[in-house]
Amino acid sequence: MCDLSCFSVLITGANRGLGLEFVRQLLQLSKPPQMLFATCRNPSKAQELQKLKAQHSNVQILSLDVESIISIQEASVFVKDQLKGLGLNLLINNAGNAIANTIYSESEESMHLLYQIHVVGNLKMSQIFLPLLKEAAQRGPQDSLSCNRAAIINISSSAGSITEVLGWEYGHCLSYRCSKAALNMLTRCQALALKEEGILCTALHPGWVQTDMGNSSAFVTTLKKEESVQGMLRVLSTLSEEHSGGFYSWEGKALSW
Template structure:
């Protein structure tokens, strides 16, 4: 397996849950990032993240609400000043929302729009904003998460046949993650010629605030295996959806 060693990483939703766990695991790499940008909406409330940053000079806590274009632009400018001509190696679109209500009765336009804004539009526009600095880091002969890559966190609940099998009725979350898969596929085809790898990953059903207490795995297992999967990605990985275990999912049929 290849070694994961990006010099610069940008993680959205890094204040808690899987995002914070990603920050911790990147710090544990044999060659941790020189610049680890940890973005969240309210840094003043991100106690554990800011404590980590005070102890590790490589971490930069970035204020960014993924639904606010001006904050995305400010984050891109901040990253650009730090990484310069080296560019950004890895963009990890981790931030997302998942309201647990099932069925059509509690559904509203606002709930659908909120999920699509956070889970689809936001990561796509963040990708667009960071593409120039990702392209600066790219090498068309080397496709990897250590060179120039975008990873979008998806879910098996985005997969039509799987959702049908378990009879999950979450309209906003499931449909928004399904749309994110399409974004990943289209973006991969557009930017692969530039040397930028784009893939999706399902981190498992994890015991977090979002995943709930009944999740099948803990954060440590999920992110440890995600990191191993990141290390193995290459040019042939672009446009695919992976499990945290490294298995590839069919976009439609599921596990």
């Protein structure tokens, strides 16, 4: 049972995989978001997303490239205008990429690209959308942190856990691992800085899911995106102040950094 009940949600990378599944399942909640902003780089090519928008008036699709500050700023202006002072309750930083280079073949270009997406992009998302998150936090209950009040959720990975190094035997994926480890630190810093603003910040590991990106390695997974997102939404509905700055699996298990 998922008790998540957010007025407004924004998801990056919503054109496929986990992002698209987040949109689908949020719409199926007993209390779906009244404003659901599904973002991706090329909305015109996001056919499945466009079908959902045609069926649900609360879905807004907009162009957003996390590699571009200008794109993020333009999206924030649109979202602010739509929210009309009510604020953004939940920001899910889902957009990501993986490059299957080894420690011997890893390139400067790949390292820069994945740090730009997973670290710099998520940092800029939180900075630029912060005024809208603060508006939501100020309107919500003042004695607790929750995703229903205001939250930043960073989709990370146990592949970036220095303790676990998930799936090393199936692929080094160095730029992916290093950038996700840096994202975990960003999450900790965000939680420390934004606690007094009433904003919860948590990192989630979705599992190794059957998606285009998840199937790009030799690692064989049986976890379906539907199951992963269902679990993550259940976790989001239970997060509180004690979880802010933490790292959790799609099943709610606390993970090692």
